[in-house]
Amino acid sequence: MSTYNKMLVAIDLTEEAPQVLNKAKAICDAYGAELFLVHVVEPVGYAYGGDIPMDLTELQDQLDKAAREQLAKYGDQYGVPKSHQIVTVGRPESEIHRLVKDQGVDLVIVGSHGRKGFQLLLGSTANGVLHGTQCDVLAIRIH
Structure with a gap:
């Protein structure tokens, strides 16, 4: 193992x-591993189709700030240093794949709702992470 x-x-x-x-x-404590927390904020243009002729920079900045604040709370609660708390903007699968390479990660842990049908075991993000990364992926079932 x-x-x-x-x-x-x-x-x-x-x-x-x-x-x-x-x-x-x-799991991290059992292995004595370093723990990184990541949250990926999807670009606002994706949510609105990217065709609206308006500046969404302020909204994007607000989402980013709120994500950093919430991630910091979890980081403090779970003893994860600020240097290991990452908020990034982009497509979740792509950003997670990039971080795996950049940080030398050997296990990605994601939540999964266990929906029915094709997504029976993994949600779309978890599935995308699983099929594009070079390291192990653990899906935690969310109840």
Whole structure:
């Protein structure tokens, strides 16, 4: 069995995040690994189709600031240093893949709702992370 040294936990900052964080922290402690928290803020243009002729910079900045504040609260609660709390803007799968390479991560931990059908085991983000990364991925079932 391989040893994990760096774990990246991707959370969505909802009330369900502690379900993922509690298990991730326990796994991290068991391996004595470094823990990184990441939240990816999707660009506002994606949500609005990118065709609206208006400046959405202020809204994007507000979303980014709110995400940083919430991630910092989780970081403090779970003992994750500021240097390991990452908020980035982009597509979640792409940003997580980039961080895995940049940080030398060997385990990504994500939450999964366990929906039915094609997404039976993984949500779309978790599925995208699984199929594009070079390291192990652990999906924590969210109830």
